[in-house]
Amino acid sequence: MIVFVGAGPGASDLITVRGQKFLKEADIIVYAGSLVNPALLDVKKEGCEVYNSARMTLGEVLEVLVDGAAAGKKVVRLHTGDPCLYGAVKEQMDALAEKGVPYEVCPGVSSFCGAAAALEAEYTLPGVSQSVVITRMAGRTPVPEGESIRSFAAHGATMVIFLSTGMLPALQEELMAGGYDGDTPAAVVYKATWPEENVCRCTVETLAETAEEEGIIKTALIVVGRVLDGSYEHSKLYDPAFGTEFRKAAAGGQEHE
Known part of the structure; x- marks a missing residue:
């Protein structure tokens, strides 16, 4: 299995619990070295192979992912933030799908x-x-x-x-x-x-x-x-005159419909 993992915004403790679990179990990690905090890799297990995709082409990245999966290894493709934003992840997923290689996505904090x-x-x-x-x-x-x-x-x-x-x-x-x-x-x-x-x-x-x-x-x-700039109206959500599904409005207020 290949897992695309969102590394979070930068701080090593802002990766999700699930994402860190995948990193700890990985046999191979391919990470976006130009953007991902390398401290995130401190949890990798002994013997884990690490590749910096900043120095690789799409074809080279896919070769590592596909070969690793074919060998029965746990592979993590570590992207900065959440992979859904400017992660160039769709082209990787489509290429894996064409080859019949299973994968999943673990979201991260953008x-x-x-x-x-x-x-x-x-x-x-x-x-x-x-x-x-x-x-x-x-x-x-x-x-x-x-x-x-x-x-x-x-x-x-x-x-x-x-x-x-x-x-x-x-x-x-x-x-x-x-x-x-x-x-x-x-x-x-x-x-x-x-x-x-x-x-x-x-x-x-x-x-x-x-x-x-x-x-x-x-x-x-x-x-x-x-x-x-600091100027705004207060939300109606906690206004005592504004009723919700969970709280009645104060006398004369607006009830939830």
């Missing part, structure tokens, strides 16, 4: 969750934003037509932008061209939850300047939105 924790932020605040756009700038790899930063910015929702730290001058221009004011709160979160985490609060128009001052050129998430 780095966008780690960034929220570092910022002490809630991405969805009543009266401010009830949506989160997770996206990236078009670079060497394009984005589909209609999914530009500019088009998403027009919604004014919270945005978490991956893989774009090296393009911040262009990013801030696109954000403002799309509709965000230059003074919209923003943040550059470097290696959220890692020991070297660095949270840099700024505005949309100072994103590039802030990152340059801090020497941040990669491995950071960009968070944009009014949820970062």
